[in-house]
Amino acid sequence: MSDAIKEYAEKLKIYNSLTGKKEPFRPVVPGHVGMYVCGPTVYSHVHLGNVRTFVAFDVVYRYLKHLGFKVRYVRNITDAGHLEDDSEEDKISKKARLEKIEPMEIVQKYTVDFHRILDKINNLPPSIEPTATGHIIEQIEATKEILDKGLAYEVNGSVYFDVIKYNKEVDKYGKLSGRNIEDLMAHTRELEGQDEKRNPQDFALWKKAKPQHIMRWPSPWGEGFPGWHLECTVMSTKYLGEQFDIHGGGMDLKFPHHECEIAQGKALYGVDPVKYWMHANMLHMNGQKMSKSTGNTILPEEIFSGKNDKLSKAYSPAVLRFFFLQAHYRNILDLSDDALKAAEKGLKRLLDAYQSIEKLPVHAKSTWDVKAWKDSLYQAMNDDFNTPVTIARLFDGAKKIKNIAEGKETVTQEDKELLKNTFETFLFDILGIPAVQDEGKTQKNMDFLMELLIDLRNQARKQKNWALADKIRDDLARHGIRLKDTPEGTTYEME
Numbered sequence: 138m139s140d141a142i143k144e145y146a147e148k149l150k151i152y153n154s155l156t157g158k159k160e161p162f163r164p165v166v167p168g169h170v171g172m173y174v175c176g177p178t179v180y181s182h183v184h185l186g187n188v189r190t191f192v193a194f195d196v197v198y199r200y201l202k203h204l205g206f207k208v209r210y211v212r213n214i215t216d217a218g219h220l221e222d223d224s225e226e227d228k229i230s231k232k233a234r235l236e237k238i239e240p241m242e243i244v245q246k247y248t249v250d251f252h253r254i255l256d257k258i259n260n261l262p263p264s265i266e267p268t269a270t271g272h273i274i275e276q277i278e279a280t281k282e283i284l285d286k287g288l289a290y291e292v293n294g295s296v297y298f299d300v301i302k303y304n305k306e307v308d309k310y311g312k313l314s315g316r317n318i319e320d321l322m323a324h325t326r327e328l329e330g331q332d333e334k335r336n337p338q339d340f341a342l343w344k345k346a347k348p349q350h351i352m353r354w355p356s357p358w359g360e361g362f363p364g365w366h367l368e369c370t371v372m373s374t375k376y377l378g379e380q381f382d383i384h385g386g387g388m389d390l391k392f393p394h395h396e397c398e399i400a401q402g403k404a405l406y407g408v409d410p411v412k413y414w415m416h417a418n419m420l421h422m423n424g425q426k427m428s429k430s431t432g433n434t435i436l437p438e439e440i441f442s443g444k445n446d447k448l449s450k451a452y453s454p455a456v457l458r459f460f461f462l463q464a465h466y467r468n469i470l471d472l473s474d475d476a477l478k479a480a481e482k483g484l485k486r487l488l489d490a491y492q493s494i495e496k497l498p499v500h501a502k503s504t505w506d507v508k509a510w511k512d513s514l515y516q517a518m519n520d521d522f523n524t525p526v527t528i529a530r531l532f533d534g535a536k537k538i539k540n541i542a543e544g545k546e547t548v549t550q551e552d553k554e555l556l557k558n559t560f561e562t563f564l565f566d567i568l569g570i571p572a573v574q575d576e577g578k579t580q581k582n583m584d585f586l587m588e589l590l591i592d593l594r595n596q597a598r599k600q601k602n603w604a605l606a607d608k609i610r611d612d613l614a615r616h617g618i619r620l621k622d623t624p625e626g627t628t629y630e631m632e
Contacts, residue, residue, distance in 0.1 A: 145515045146204040151383070152467060152521045154391065154414040155313055159521055164382045165412060170201050170208045171381030173373040173411075175390055176266070178215040179247040180228040182436050183254050185472070186420035186427060190387045192458055192569075193417045193466035193522075195260040197385070199567050200518055211376045212263040214251075216244040217270050217352050218344075219365045227362065230351045240352050254437045257454040259571045265376050269368040273354050276363040276371050279405060280342045280356075288404045292333045294345030294359035298400065300338050308403050313414060314392035340397050342367050366397035370410070373398075379406040385415040421471045422447070440477075443616055448474045450617045452481060455571050459484040462524040462568055483532070487564060490535035493542060494557045500547035505537050507552040511559045524568065531564060591620070591627045 149162040164170050174194045177183055191212075201208050217240075219228050233240040269276075280296050283289040288307070289298050304310045304318050311317055318338070341364040346353035353360045373381065379402070386395065395414065402410030420427060427434045435447050443451030452460075460480035464470040510533065517526035534556065540546040548556065565572045590609055597605040610620050613629070621628050 142203075142205050145519065146206070148515075149204065149519045150521055151413050151415065153412075154416050155409075155411075160413070162382075162413070164206070165378070165380055168205075168207060170206045170383065171377035172198065172201070172208060172210045172383040172385065173369070173377055173381065174210070174212045174263075174384075175369055175386035175394070176213040176215060177247075177251050178219040178228055179244050179251060180219075180232045181247060182438070183247075183251045184427075185435060185437055185440075187387065188254060188258065188437055188457075189420045189461050189470065190385075190417040190466075191255060191260060192258060192461045194385045194415075195569060196462065196466075196524060196567065197383070197415070197522055198261060198263075199569055200522060203562070203567055209265070209377060210263040211265045211267065211373060213369060213372050214244075214248055214266060214268045215365065215368060216241075216248075216268050218363045218368055220344075227350065227352060233351060257441065258437070258458050259454065259569050261569075267372045267376065269363065269372070270352075272368070272371050272375070273363065275375060276367050277343070277354075277356050279367060279371050279401070280363075283342060283401065283404050286404060289342055290335065291358055294361060295333065295341060296343040296358060297334050297339040298342055298397070298404070299335065300340070300400070301336050303400050303404060308400070308409075310400055311392075311396060313396050313399055316392060316396075340364060340366060340393065342401075366394055367401060369394070370398050370401040370405070374402065374406070374410060380408050380410055380412065382411075383413045383415060384411040385417070388416045388418050391416055415466075417466045418469050421469060423473050424471060435472075448477065450615055452477045456481045456484055459528075459568075459570060463528055465521075465523055465525055467521070483528075484570065487528075487531055487535055488570075490538045491557075491560045491564065493538060494553065494560065497538065497541050497548060497553055498544075499550045499553055501549065503548045503552045504546045505541070505548060505552070507548070507555050507559070510534055510537070511555065514559065514563050518563075518567065527563060527568070531560070534560065587618075587629050591629070594620070595627065 150159040151162050152159045172194070174191070177187055194210075194212075198208060198210050216229060217227060220226065227240075229240050229243050232243050236243070280289065283298065284291065284296065287299075288303050289296050291297075300310050301318065309317075343356060343358060343361050343363060345359055345361045350362070352362055354362060373384065384395070384398070391414075399410060402408075422433055422435065425431070425433050435445055437454075437457070439445040440448065440452050440457055441454055456477060457480075460472070460477055461470065463480060463483070510530065513533075514527055514530050517523045517530055520526070537546060538556070541548050561572075564570050590613070594606050594609040597603075597609070613620060617631055619630050621630065
């Protein structure tokens with residue numbers, strides 16, 4: 138780590154959900170970072186809001202690595218134990234039963250889909266991607282240990298964590314979400330299986346499998362399956378230690394999932410398992426919460442293909458990623474056609490600015506302090522990974538590049554190289570926007586395909602097949618490609 142980078146690294150601050158304030162980042166082991174992020178439950182296509190969360194923590198991962206930390210990033214796959222709300226049925230088992238296939242076929246199908254979407258949006262793979270079903274033995278052992286410490290109890294083949302006893306003898310349950318035990322007791326709903334618990338707010342470490350439950354494993358308490366909360370505790374501590382640096386996830390996981398993880402970790406090891414809790418906020422669409430039940434939802438692939446009834450055209454994965462990063466990860470973000478169009482234009486402006494750097498004239502003296510501009514980018518990222526401010530600073534740089542190109546300002550060769558390297562570092566390496574590659578080849582391919590479509594349309598018009606001619610024109614327009622008929626012929630332009 139260079140002295141300059143080390144200086145930037147020492148100034149990083151992270152908003153800690155546990156304390157409700159920004160804190161200087163000081164890892165458990167200097168120079169090393171352990172980071173765990175709750176991964177998907179692979180029973181359906183990955184939700185767009187989850188993709189936003191994974192992009193946010195991909196940027197965290199990228200920036201920590203850039204600062205010189207040796208990062209072990211663990212993101213799990215939940216392939217068992219995540220129960221449907223208000224029932225005792227596992228989400229994956231339910232989907233397998235409905236589709237009449239094996240649960241692991243469901244797991245494989247949607248894990249592959251999850252990886253494909255994150256690859257498209259240019260996320261780096263985690264260091265380790267453990268699965269819940271790959272750690273059944275460790276979860277049984279953890280359950281035994283919590284039982285031995287008197288903080289859990291067994292009833293009819295299921296084992297429950299004793300929240301009241303933990304709250305009295307170990308630590309406050311609810312400290313992450315700011316809830317107290319009395320309120321939890323007063324507002325607990327009557328759900329299936331509650332009658333065998335000592336207290337309604339107790340949660341399962343191990344559940345007895347009912348006869349119809351497909352996914353089951355032998356245990357000292359009979360055949361069953363692990364509790365969802367325990368899976369993350371076991372996998373995070375196995376690979377990152379009894380206490381590690383960062384635990385991330387969506388805001389919706391703060392309670393009860395992350396609250397239960399804290400309780401389990403402290404029950405097992407006597408220490409708070411995580412130093413810095415980070416939570417990404419929700420994604421809305423057209424001013425409303427995204428929801429399958431109301432139809433106000435869209436899949437990532439539907440955005441990339443344009444095959445949906447919510448947007449006017451297709452948007453690339455790079456545009457979607459850029460759109461996500463224009464808002465701070467802790468803020469609610471509203472997705473709309475206009476917002477994506479603005480993101481597309483903004484990203485094009487930054488890429489055009491970067492590509493024009495090479496042609497900038499150089500002078501003996503700079504009228505612009507490029508080093509100060511670079512420092513402002515680090516200051517933004519060091520302020521709890523503030524990507525919108527970082528992007529605003531990049532736009533400041535784009536404006537300066539335009540001024541230099543027009544002769545309104547000057548830059549030296551040294552500052553020009555610093556400008557180019559800084560753009561590459563922040564736009565491509567840290568924010569993870571895919572670098573433009575084979576642009577000339579892509580444009581030639583586009584021109585060739587458009588010539589074919591224009592010829593096809595011209596033939597249709599000659600044959601008075603107006604329906605086909607209009608369809609070609611209108612379909613292209615929906616995807617942001619405008620045909621212009623002139624006396625010299627037909628040309629096209631991109632919006």
